[in-house]
Amino acid sequence: MSALAAWFWNERFWLPQNVTWADLADTESGEQYPRAGHILSAFPVALGIFAVRLLFERFIAKPCALRLGIQGSGPRRAQPNAILEKVFMSITKCPDGKRLEGLSKQLDWDARKIQRWFRQRRNQDKPSTLTKFCESMWRFTFYLYIFSYGIRFLWSTPWFWDTRQCWYNYPYQPLTPGLYYYYITELAFYWSLMFSQFTDIKRKDFLIMFVHHLATVGLISFSYFNNMVRVGTLVMCLHDASDFLLEAAKLTNYAKYQRLCDAFFMFFAVVFVTTRLLIYPFWILNTTMFESWDLIGPYPSWWLFNGLLLILQVLHVIWSYLIIRIAYKAMLRGKVLKDDRSDVESSSEDEDTALNGTKTIHNMSSNGANRVNGHTASGQWAEE
Template sequence: MLAPKLDVVTIFVLLMETYLVSYQWRFTFYLCIFCYGIRFLWSSPWLWDTRQCWHSYPYQPLTSGLYYYYIMELAFYWSLMFSQFTDIKRKDFLIMFVHHLATIGLITFSYINNMVRVGTLIMCLHDASDFLLEAAKLANYAKYQRLCDTLFVIFSAVFVVTRLGIYPFWILNTTLFESWEMIGPYPSWWFFNGLLLILQVLHVIWSYLIVRIAFKALIRGKVTYPGRIRPRLCTLHSFLTSFLFSVPGGSWTVSSLA
């Protein structure tokens, strides 16, 4: 019996379904790991008092919860790096490859130096907005325009608050000042904080790109009617499509703004 022939439309549908599945599993992981992180940190003393991150450092016990948290995050980013070679090739392939390598390096470095307490705070903080972006991508593919717009607005707000508010005034405060006061500087202290400061610079750049995109969408979201100008509700769908799907995994490029 001959196998049925696959026409162009069928192949396209299969490719799109495969592509959509990749966003589904990323959304599922980001959501699950964020919930796990919140549940784990809720009972951890260093969530409420960041000075606990440096008590008895570096002789801090590695609990099973900490171990599994780190292993899951590290395994996920390793999988993202390798899946790039089988995913749809994008213009930002090299940038994302370097991004995944840097993330793996940071997680590994903090684990080796037993900076796992503050490491869990950093990972959970960054996971807070990633699942929202993946959800917006899924809503766009499902053609739920209003849901896509709403999710992107929520994602933008969470991203700016966590990366420009909580991260510098909570994370950097403890890694730069509280750690200096309690344990003093040491060689890896300079390297670790240098990487975190570079990360903050990236946060500023990414936040600027998000705000710029949202502002342009607001400007273009005005429809001129005969005899009057009536602004309509902001529709981010058409303007943000290239942004949402240009870079998987929550990173952005300037080319997506063109």
């Protein structure tokens, strides 16, 4: 184990030339630098965030939803039928044409009626709008809080106004209480998302989002270990800028305020594209790749760090394309279209309406999309 630890924490990988871990030990003057052990404090904080979420959803989000007229009942339940139930549970949840024909003869039902039954049966175990509203309200509240905190914290830092300050005297940059709180809170939140993903609404991209959260945790931790926390705070704040807008769009959609929903989604799309395709490459990548090269020079973890940020930029392009496509269709048809990740299928009665464009946004991957160094690791320095 000691040999493995020595290999993993090799100073020539993590730190610039002629810098050792001993150099980053606590100083006599009381200055403290990021240390790997600090990351452990994120676990109890994550459990605390998860507990706060449960209380928030029950005592704040749910009363708000009921006041807005959102009911707790889920999709309409399928008519009890032993034969179809057996097929559904044991054979297939989406029967093909041949099986539909056989069931139609066996039950003397129209094939379309059987299709409707299977659709209702698939939907009846899905969560109610009330449940989805409470989940989105919690995310909206946290994203808005952490973005507000990030802006307030960064406003008083020199590196927010001059990104070259991220690299002056690197890695001998002391860890302030505000910076530590910001990092640990972000990290703990993504740990809490990993815990809660197994109890939250199950969606088609469950595995993708799990990998996304795992990568986000890894990227936040990675930037903390080698003390790239200054630029890390910029990345986290930049990615947080659009997340609460997407959650706001979902909330207004669940409450059936369609015009407000469309407005929030359009605002989200503008902010997302602006931050990810303009500010991120010309502000963040410029400092991590070019300014840092001039001031500290490359070393192994520097290459990996920038490689991950470039992968994130590729994801930004993909997500922006998907968002722009949804926004474009929304403008053509006058309403936001249903996201492909939607966890409730259209009922047969609504099929014609669905062909003309449905109204729901149900969770774009932003965690939206998105984040590194905090946010995406399917890239969402996670997050999206």
